[in-house]
Amino acid sequence: MYLFADSGSTKTHWVITDFEYNILTEFKTIGLNPYFTSEQKLLATLTEAFPQKLDPLKIEKLYFYGSGCSIEENYYHFRQAFLDFFFNAEINIFSDMLGAARASLKTDEGICAILGTGVNSCFYNGQAIKQNAISLGYILGDEGSGAYIGKLFAKFYLEKRLDPELSDKFYLETGENKASILNAVYKNPNPNKYLANFCHFIYKNIEHKQLTELVEFSFNKFFKNYIVIFNDYENKKLSLTGSLANAFKDILIKTAENFETQKPIFIDNPIYGIIEYHRITNE
Incomplete structure (x- = not known):
């Protein structure tokens, strides 16, 4: 079995699939950010939430996408906790930004942004992030x-x-x-x-x-600081993810038209797109 996770600031969505990426079960936990979540807290969360009918030792691959996971030194304790709980699994940890890009753009290149409590954007080449916007916090x-x-x-x-x-x-x-x-x-x-x-x-x-x-006004600022900074942005696919993007979708579409970008792609729940990306690439 494979285990996928998409972790934000408030919740983590977990999905277990078989080897052909068919969904077997899903569950949710609190948000898990390596800056704020200790190894002990992560283990306790998994112990409490992992489905009792399933054996964690049968998980062969774990794909964890989360905020705070862009630098390996920051999430080393997460890797240790996952290895302790999923003893036989190959552990893969990625940033939420890469998760959003893979979920929405799959293997196409383009610009991807997350709009939630905070904001971030990147240029994605169809597999990896090649350029990040400068994010200075709120x-x-x-x-x-x-x-x-x-x-x-x-x-x-x-x-x-x-x-x-x-x-x-x-x-x-x-x-x-x-x-x-x-x-x-x-x-x-x-x-x-x-x-x-x-x-x-x-x-x-x-x-x-x-x-x-x-x-x-706010979204005009967002496009100026996080979208038009990328070369040839007008001709690149554009995906906008996150709770705020979905809530104010109509205004973002109009703003994109004003900046002459491609019509944005919106996704409600990245986890299913992430699973589809791994099904396509078999990575």
């Missing part, structure tokens, strides 16, 4: 990400630049005020995730002109 960069859009929205709200009706609606739904927002951003952990959560309200009210323009 404080200095991440234009077009959930955290970036949420930061702009919070700024408009606190500076009383939002339409009063929209501002009142946001307060009634969330109870957020200047004190709660500044405390969450400057004192609490994970302010980027906190800010990105404002995108739920924005999505529900996207027909409001002010919110539409805010998201359009």
Whole structure:
């Protein structure tokens, strides 16, 4: 059997297949990032979640795609945990960026981007990443990400630049005020995730002109910083993945038209595309 995993910041989607890549079962766990997850925590998660009816010693290959897995030194303890749990398996660990590219573009070359709480993009040659955009995180960069859009929205709200009706609606739904927002951003952990959560309200009210323009402005910044930086971008396939990309698909399509790129490819769940890539290539 083969085991595939696609791990984001909040959850990991696991799929077990037979040797012909037919799906046998699926399960989900918490997000597993080597920067924040210890070897012991990973082993405990696998012990609790791995299907009891299946024997982990019968897993012959593991393909783990995850955030924080672009540099081998960072995920060495993950490899050790996987070897302990899947004693007979060949362990393959890749970045979530490569997973998104393989899932959406398969063996074609093109540009791939992930838009979620953060943002990243790359040029992919049909097998591997050949060029990455410079990603500076939510404080200095991440234009077009959930955290970036949420930061702009919070700024408009606190500076009383939002339409009063929209501002009142946001307060009634969330109870957020200047004190709660500044405390969450400057004192609490994970302010980027906190800010990105404002995108739920924005999505529900996207027909409001002010919110539409805010998201359009953010995606224009995203294209300038993460898409048009690649040579001959107009003629390359373009795939956009991640929760934010799927939520604001219509605005991204219009933005792509303005920048004269190819029409974006969107995928809801990368894991199935990843499995298809390995079926095609038999890697």
